[in-house]
Amino acid sequence: MSHLQGGIAVITGAASGFGLETSRVAARMGMKIVMADVQADALAAARRDVEALGAAFGAQVLSFALDVSSAAEVEALAAAAVQRFGTPNFVFNNAGVGAGGLIWEHTLQDWEWVIGVNLMGVAHGVRVFTPLMLQAAARDPLWRGNIVNTASMAGLLNAPNMGVYNVSKHAVVAMSETLYQDLALVTRQVRAHVLCPYFVPTGIHQSERNRPADLAAAPGTSATRSQMIAQAMSAQAVSKGKVSAAQVAQWVMDACAEGRFYIYSHPKSLASVQVRLEDVMAARNPTDPFAAKPEIGAKLRADLSGA
Numbered sequence: 001m002s003h004l005q006g007g008i009a010v011i012t013g014a015a016s017g018f019g020l021e022t023s024r025v026a027a028r029m030g031m032k033i034v035m036a037d038v039q040a041d042a043l044a045a046a047r048r049d050v051e052a053l054g055a056a057f058g059a060q061v062l063s064f065a066l067d068v069s070s071a072a073e074v075e076a077l078a079a080a081a082v083q084r085f086g087t088p089n090f091v092f093n094n095a096g097v098g099a100g101g102l103i104w105e106h107t108l109q110d111w112e113w114v115i116g117v118n119l120m121g122v123a124h125g126v127r128v129f130t131p132l133m134l135q136a137a138a139r140d141p142l143w144r145g146n147i148v149n150t151a152s153m154a155g156l157l158n159a160p161n162m163g164v165y166n167v168s169k170h171a172v173v174a175m176s177e178t179l180y181q182d183l184a185l186v187t188r189q190v191r192a193h194v195l196c197p198y199f200v201p202t203g204i205h206q207s208e209r210n211r212p213a214d215l216a217a218a219p220g221t222s223a224t225r226s227q228m229i230a231q232a233m234s235a236q237a238v239s240k241g242k243v244s245a246a247q248v249a250q251w252v253m254d255a256c257a258e259g260r261f262y263i264y265s266h267p268k269s270l271a272s273v274q275v276r277l278e279d280v281m282a283a284r285n286p287t288d289p290f291a292a293k294p295e296i297g298a299k300l301r302a303d304l305s306g307a
Contacts, residue, residue, distance in 0.1 A: 013095035021249035027054030068121030100230025103163025
């Protein structure tokens with residue numbers, strides 16, 4: 001039996017995708033679950049779904065609407081979780097948004113939004129929850145906890161036309177690897193993990209629906225050609241994904257039980273990661289990502305040029 005059975009979970013981005021499916025797995029494990037998301041109406045529906053599923057397993061659910069890019073709101077989330085259930089032994093810093101386009105075409109608002117959610121949302125979760133978990137571990141030598149941060153294969157690769165997203169996810173991988181090493185210096189009871197999914201059917205290609213008004217595009221401006229191309233390519237790739245969010249959610253829980261740091265949805269995609277690392281080691285120029293499928297690269301270049 002997993003040490004998380006009957007434990008306490010805090011999950012951000014819980015109204016859809018990996019967050020919702022992980023909440024469902026947690027419900028079947030009889031956990032006390034704090035589901036957090038920026039989209040209040042979807043969160044309310046998700047909470048009802050998870051409550052109904054978990055009733056037979058003794059699960060309890062608290063929903064909390066927040067924007068993870070806000071330090072104060074993440075701090076309030078932690079306070080609410082501890083007050084209702086106690087210190088969580090499973091924290092899933094999962095909320096994220098997607099954006100694409102040529103890197104120099106990202107606006108200041110693009111950078112602030114994507115970095116705010118994808119990177120600072122995880123940083124706030126690590127900063128706020130890790131000390132609480134270490135305190136719980138110090139009180140009880142048998143207590144064990146897990147912190148899982150959602151990155152992406154984009155955190156291990158650098159696909160073109162995805163600049164701001166790549167940057168945010170590379171930073172999450174770096175943060176998670178550092179967290180793993182830092183925790184190892186002070187405890188054996190709390191472990192860190194990083195989730196690096198590839199294309200899985202979730203709602204990330206519809207992220208704009210939750211973009212704050214103060215970080216929206218400036219009045220009178222519209223998406224560039226590269227941004228529209230990136231959006232179309234992302235929607236197509238995500239919608240055609242063969243691995244489900246439910247499968248990934250179970251793999252997250254399995255990794256926590258087994259103590260595995262890296263969690264992949266598509267292990268075969270690691271071949272591309274190997275090529276990138278070989279480029280780094282050999283100090284050679286980055287390999288053409290379309291070398292194996294030149295027709296895709298040719299089409300993207302033609303689309304970007306408007307030819």
